[in-house]
Amino acid sequence: xxxxxxxxxxxxxxxxxxxxxxxxxxxxxxxxxxxxxxxxxxxxxxxxxxxxxxxxxxxxxxxxxxxxxxxxxxxxxxxxxxxxxxxxxxxxxxxxxxxxxxxxxxxxxxxxxxxxxxxxxxxxxxxxxxxxxxxxxxxxxxxxxx
Numbered sequence: 691x692x693x694x695x696x697x698x699x700x701x702x703x704x705x706x707x708x709x710x711x712x713x714x715x716x717x718x719x720x721x722x723x724x725x726x727x728x729x730x731x732x733x734x735x736x737x738x739x740x741x742x743x744x745x746x747x748x749x750x751x752x753x754x755x756x757x758x759x760x761x762x763x764x765x766x767x768x769x770x771x772x773x774x775x776x777x778x779x780x781x782x783x784x785x786x787x788x789x790x791x792x793x794x795x796x797x798x799x800x801x802x803x804x805x806x807x808x809x810x811x812x813x814x815x816x817x818x819x820x821x822x823x824x825x826x827x828x829x830x831x832x833x834x835x836x
Contacts, residue, residue, distance in 0.1 A: 730770050730782040739793055742783060744811040749780045749833045752806040754799045756787050761820050762803045769805065772826045779834050807833040 733739045743750045753769055755762035766784070773782040787794040787802060797806060797813070807815035807829065815833060 729773050729776070729778060729780070730784065733783050733785045733790060733793070735790070736792060739783070739785070739790075742781075743808060746781065747810075748778075749807065749809045751780060751782045751830070751833065752797075752808060753782060753784045754787050754794055754797070754802055754804040754806070755784065756802050759802045765803045765805075765820050768821075768823060769826060772823060772830060775827075776830055776834065780830055805829075809833065 731742065733742070743752060751769065751773060753762075753766060755766055770782060773780055785793055787799060793799075797804075801818050803820070804818045805816065806813050815829065817829065821829065
């Protein structure tokens with residue numbers, strides 16, 4: 691009953707009787723990129739993989755994942771965080787195996803998540819499955835050579 695009365699009162703207000711609103715400031719929205727965004731990228735196609743991973747002078751961690759993969763959803767953000775901590779010494783490429791089956795076959799990915807460590811175009815290390823942050827840090831340090 692009280693709700694109906696409040697609704698009736700609200701609906702009976704005309705634009706002249708509505709309480710004044712504070713003016714809304716129109717600001718343009720800007721965004722910034724973090725180190726995480728700069729060091730992680732999604733592979734678009736085979737030539738993009740060739741350019742940004744194989745021909746990259748920096749070491750690259752390649753995360754082969756799938757949208758439907760539960761463990762991938764856990765490992766992906768964890769790995770991105772650890773790569774970002776390396777401050778540009780290593781990059782991370784994300785490859786969706788459903789979109790890029792040719793790359794998954796070429797690099798013998800039989801299960802996801804599969805993570806490759808690549809240096810100068812060669813696979814130097816690999817693991818399959820979830821790792822904790824300490825294991826990921828050791829994996830990255832071994833790749834960087836620190």
